[in-house]
Amino acid sequence: MKSLKHIFLIVFIIYSNNFFSSEEDKSFQEQSMLSVLFVQTSAEFAANNIQTYANASKALDIALNDKSWSAALEQIDDFQDKQPAIIIDVDETVLDNSNFQSRTILSGLSYPNGWKEWVDEAKAGEVAGVRDFLYLAEEKGVAIYYLTNRLESLREGTIKNLINLGLPFDKNKNMLLMRKEENSRDKTERRKHIANKNRILLVIGDQLTDFISTDEAYIYHKERKKLAEKYSEMWGTKWFLITNPTYGRWELSIYEDFPESEEEAIEIRKDTLVP
Numbered sequence: 001m002k003s004l005k006h007i008f009l010i011v012f013i014i015y016s017n018n019f020f021s022s023e024e025d026k027s028f029q030e031q032s033m034l035s036v037l038f039v040q041t042s043a044e045f046a047a048n049n050i051q052t053y054a055n056a057s058k059a060l061d062i063a064l065n066d067k068s069w070s071a072a073l074e075q076i077d078d079f080q081d082k083q084p085a086i087i088i089d090v091d092e093t094v095l096d097n098s099n100f101q102s103r104t105i106l107s108g109l110s111y112p113n114g115w116k117e118w119v120d121e122a123k124a125g126e127v128a129g130v131r132d133f134l135y136l137a138e139e140k141g142v143a144i145y146y147l148t149n150r151l152e153s154l155r156e157g158t159i160k161n162l163i164n165l166g167l168p169f170d171k172n173k174n175m176l177l178m179r180k181e182e183n184s185r186d187k188t189e190r191r192k193h194i195a196n197k198n199r200i201l202l203v204i205g206d207q208l209t210d211f212i213s214t215d216e217a218y219i220y221h222k223e224r225k226k227l228a229e230k231y232s233e234m235w236g237t238k239w240f241l242i243t244n245p246t247y248g249r250w251e252l253s254i255y256e257d258f259p260e261s262e263e264e265a266i267e268i269r270k271d272t273l274v275p
Ligand SMILES: [Mg+2]
Pocket: 089, 090, 091, 092, 093, 205, 206, 207
């Protein structure tokens, strides 16, 4: 529990007080540069995402034809005849925010600085492969639920972005489930809500918490990594994970003890490397 508390504290400080942000010294934000370049320039990253969505498309058929199939841990009983649905995260799963990440490197100011402005611009690109997958789901009559931790205040910009890209979105349907409050990041209740009405065929995301609870996923990295193995039967069959090397819980999980400065955070990063 000690680690869990630390991680909550880190999240609070990083995301609430812009602790690691400095226009004078950009070196901390610049540590993200190679990961963002990988996302923005590499054929390997795009190919990996095309591969993931191609495999998800194949799994969709299998899932549709097997009424005993559900991909949500929250789905417990009596779901065989419910409307089939998929649950898909938004940021770095559907929308590519790497332009925003680039801005943080160039300005030295991290999230949430400039995040609302970026969302309201509605100019995020799409993750490679996602378009064909979403249209396949729609063609097959599968309901699409975009389940995001973007705050409700960002609803308009998010919908505008999805529509600008021409991705499946119907304003008359409840397709976008957002985060109600600053500290309600756990998606479990929202998945349960969707599973009450639907049979969940597949879950797709870029963070462990797109699939499991924050209670389970907010732990120190050495234990956290074992969760990949714990759910090995889900990956590539019912759960599809988009790689996100640029940010996420994986990074926060390397800080067992709370770093008090950017320098200390960099030291912990170095100490965590395995030579
Ligand atoms: Mg995401």
